[in-house]
Amino acid sequence: MLCIGFEGTAHTIGVGVVDDNKIIANESKVFHPESGIHPREAANFHAKHMPDVLKAALNTAKIKIHDIELVAFSQGPGLGPCLRTVATGARALSLSLKKPIIGVNHCIAHLEIGRHTTKCIDPVLLYVSGGNTQVISFSNKRYRVFGETLDIGIGNMLDKFGRLINLPFPAGPEIERLARKGKLIQLPYSIKGMDVSFSGILTAAKNLIEQEEKENLCYSLQETCFAMLIEVTERAMAHLDKNEILLGGGVASNKRLQEMVNNMATARGAKLFVPKQEYCVDNGAM
Secondary structure, rough: OOEEEEEEEEEEEEEEEEHHHHHHHHEEEOOOOOOOOHHHHHHHHHHHHHHHHHHHHHHHHHOOHHHHHEEEEEEEEHHHHHHHHHHHHHHHHHHHHOOEEEEEHHHHHHHHHHHHHHHOOEEEEEEEEEEEEEEEEEOEEEEEEEEOOOOOOOOHHHHHHHHHHOOOOOOHHHHHEEEOOOOOOOOOOOEOOOOOOOHHHHHHHHHOOOOOOOHHHHHHHHHHHHHHHHHHHHHHHHHHHHOOEEEEEEHHHHHHHHHHHHHHHHHHOOOOOOOOHHHHHOOOOO
């Protein structure tokens, strides 16, 4: 079955084509604002570029639009205006082709694209992106959230801090680069049960900007936040008795996070799975 998928939860408009279990196209275009995402501006970006991204996906897949048998779209969670724009486009295509349409949960899609591309079987997903930070796994016949952020996503927090020290958006890659030259300073470590909180550590780092080198702040912010995430992920693995951990979301591309998670997995006798970059970030194939 030829399925076309539309992704549009935040800054990325993506279109993927899957032929049964084979990904044959995965095209996208990313909105790059100067300082954070305004939902309406991102939605306008999606509306403007969706036709071109759709055309590119069809060309890559070497199919005609009438070959499509199923239309899928990102149903949420995400930014409301972006979700409505992409859903409207997907429904219009479904109606014009007279083909069925299905909405897809964005978080579960990250888990399933990871399973498909890395060939892991039953992992615990550490989902780390701009808007979402969750520990998800399949248990007792349904997907369940075993831990999550109580305030802002890890990527959102890094971007907020990046703006405070005049880094470009998205700030994550530049923070990762600066962190390689830094030393550890004490910052709040906030875990509440199986959940994490990033607003306190962001405020603490903000208050130290005039006193500390930005390399030290970037390093300490990464080390502390990643350690928090790894602790709750390891708890979930122990609770579920699982030995596979999967990374997903844009922040999963961070090499230091991968290293720290791999160290935890190795100590537990577990295995880490990391999808390719194009499948870690938001994409239409998922």
